[in-house]
Amino acid sequence: MTETIMHFINGAETVGSGSRTQPVYNPATGAERAQLRLANKEDLDAAVAAARKAADSWGETSLAKRTTVLFKFRELVAGHVDELAALVTAEHGKVLSDAKGEIGRGIEVIEFACGIPQLLKGDYSDQASTGIDVFSFRQSVGVVAGITPFNFPVMVPLWMCPIAIAAGNAFILKPSERDPSAAMLLAKLWTEAGLPDGVFQVLHGDKETVDGLLTHPDVDAISFVGSTPIAKYVHETATAHGKRVQALGGAKNHAIILPDADLDNAADHLSAAAFGSAGERCMAISVAVAVGDAADALVAKVSERAKAIKVADGTQADADMGPVITAAAKARVIKIVTEAASDGAALKVDGRELTVQGKEDGNWVGPTVLDNVTTDMSAYTEEIFGPVLAVVRVETVEEGIALINSNPYGNGTAIFTSSGANARKFQRGVHVGMIGINVPVPVPVAYHSFGGWKNSLFGDKHIYGEEGVAFYTRGKVVTSRWPEPKHASGASYNFPSN
Numbered sequence: 001m002t003e004t005i006m007h008f009i010n011g012a013e014t015v016g017s018g019s020r021t022q023p024v025y026n027p028a029t030g031a032e033r034a035q036l037r038l039a040n041k042e043d044l045d046a047a048v049a050a051a052r053k054a055a056d057s058w059g060e061t062s063l064a065k066r067t068t069v070l071f072k073f074r075e076l077v078a079g080h081v082d083e084l085a086a087l088v089t090a091e092h093g094k095v096l097s098d099a100k101g102e103i104g105r106g107i108e109v110i111e112f113a114c115g116i117p118q119l120l121k122g123d124y125s126d127q128a129s130t131g132i133d134v135f136s137f138r139q140s141v142g143v144v145a146g147i148t149p150f151n152f153p154v155m156v157p158l159w160m161c162p163i164a165i166a167a168g169n170a171f172i173l174k175p176s177e178r179d180p181s182a183a184m185l186l187a188k189l190w191t192e193a194g195l196p197d198g199v200f201q202v203l204h205g206d207k208e209t210v211d212g213l214l215t216h217p218d219v220d221a222i223s224f225v226g227s228t229p230i231a232k233y234v235h236e237t238a239t240a241h242g243k244r245v246q247a248l249g250g251a252k253n254h255a256i257i258l259p260d261a262d263l264d265n266a267a268d269h270l271s272a273a274a275f276g277s278a279g280e281r282c283m284a285i286s287v288a289v290a291v292g293d294a295a296d297a298l299v300a301k302v303s304e305r306a307k308a309i310k311v312a313d314g315t316q317a318d319a320d321m322g323p324v325i326t327a328a329a330k331a332r333v334i335k336i337v338t339e340a341a342s343d344g345a346a347l348k349v350d351g352r353e354l355t356v357q358g359k360e361d362g363n364w365v366g367p368t369v370l371d372n373v374t375t376d377m378s379a380y381t382e383e384i385f386g387p388v389l390a391v392v393r394v395e396t397v398e399e400g401i402a403l404i405n406s407n408p409y410g411n412g413t414a415i416f417t418s419s420g421a422n423a424r425k426f427q428r429g430v431h432v433g434m435i436g437i438n439v440p441v442p443v444p445v446a447y448h449s450f451g452g453w454k455n456s457l458f459g460d461k462h463i464y465g466e467e468g469v470a471f472y473t474r475g476k477v478v479t480s481r482w483p484e485p486k487h488a489s490g491a492s493y494n495f496p497s498n
């Protein structure tokens with residue numbers, strides 16, 4: 001019998017009343033490790049009702065008490081990094097050091113949320129008009145649902161819930177059904193930190209549960225991170241049901257490499273950015289745009305590094321890269337690489353046949369480098385989400401910028417150069433939300449905000465940072481007069497001015 005992964009509703013683990021379940025696999029072995037309970041309408045209603053009730057009292061809880069819980073939660077997450085990372089590696093497949101890295105980035109957001117009293121400080125205009133003061137402040141939205149992808153089962157929920165909760169909301173997490181266990185440990189840590197029942201809940205499910213959250217009259221806001229078609233659908237459906245929505249989508253991140261760059265440094269970083277986490281990062285670099293003379297040397301250097309990568313079970317200490325998430329994901333990556341090769345791309349490093357001894361049933365794909373990729377190939381048009389680097393050759397930095405801007409995605413991008421003028425032209429010219437200058441994976445620190453442009457984000461607000469605080473709160477402006485009785489004047493029928 002494998003383990004059953006339950007929901008976390010109103011402060012307790014529960015099997016719920018839904019009868020549907022789904023297996024959760026270890027991608028490195030192919031073995032089933034658990035059965036996941038999928039929520040039905042009754043489970044959803046129970047979670048939303050508990051959240052509504054909890055939001056009403058939690059929103060009234062003092063900032064001092066809320067931050068006490070946040071500080072404690074930060075300590076507990078930091079004290080459980082090994083346990084969380086082991087769960088991530090067992091269900092996602094990424095190597096343990098990388099799993100710890102994502103937890104570290106999540107902890108940064110908790111630390112940011114610990115500063116919520118400062119972040120929620122309003123503005124005050126004394127004597128805006130004679131005897132009148134005007135001030136503004138922000139209050140929680142109410143019940144927030146977070147729907148998250150498989151590729152960062154700890155970091156992405158932590159992009160959302162610490163800020164939503166610090167701001168006084170109740171938060172329902174609908175994690176990816178592929179790697180749901182880390183979310184359950186987070187729920188236990190929130191409870192241990194002293195968070196009241198119902199403020200953080202975990203509801204497992206698929207489209208049925210997501211649709212229930214998007215349309216439920218008692219859910220006020222949706223934070224979504226996942227693929228572009230689902231992000232668009234989530235944004236359209238939830239806004240049509242009157243909710244505030246931020247929906248972050250997929251990506252096709254390009255890095256431009258100029259001939260004046262340190263090509264060894266660029267090749268090191270490109271290789272890590274393309275193949276780290278088996279390319280399953282929304283900020284992975286999947287297209288290298290090699291400018292002019294940089295191309296031949298760059299392709300040789302990146303290929304050398306790709307061949308040296310140790311692909312193994314992520315629990316192995318010397319592993320650089322683990323498997324991809326599912327057998328279907330593996331088949332899709334192989335199909336795209338095969339199409340590119342038959343359409344004329346040069347297959348410099350071919351990871352299609354890779355297997356790992358003793359783990360033959362794992363979802364293995366080795367690092368793959370495709371040179372001379374053109375924009376009509378599926379290796380260019382599709383988000384591959386696997387360990388594949390496509391090299392597109394151009395002649396000028398302007399041509400590279402135009403290529404990036406003609407792409408429908410706009411999540412992240414990078415330039416490798418020693419020219420400040422070219423870097424500045426790039427940072428100002430690209431239609432992309434997050435930009436790296438000699439930094440290949442420019443995920444912003446927690447006190448800035450994360451978000452792409454175009455098909456990489458639907459909605460107005462980026463996630464975490466001050467935009468996250470704005471998303472999880474609503475503003476109020478108060479115009480106030482306290483006339484002393486002797487000064488009280490009669491009604492004025494003019495539009496008030498001073």
Ligand code: NAD
Pocket residue numbers: 147148149150151152156174175176177205206207210211225226227228230231248249250251281282383385411452456
């Ligand atoms: P996904 O879109 O398949 O799933 C994301 C969430 O949506 C999951 O919780 C899933 O249960 C739910 N979902 C899936 N299909 C649905 C449907 N038809 N209706 C309603 N809900 C549905 O994404 P994934 O494969 O888990 O994650 C990988 C994708 O996420 C990639 O495209 C990646 O670029 C993107 N991503 C983006 C960011 C970002 O910040 N922009 C960060 C991480 C991942």
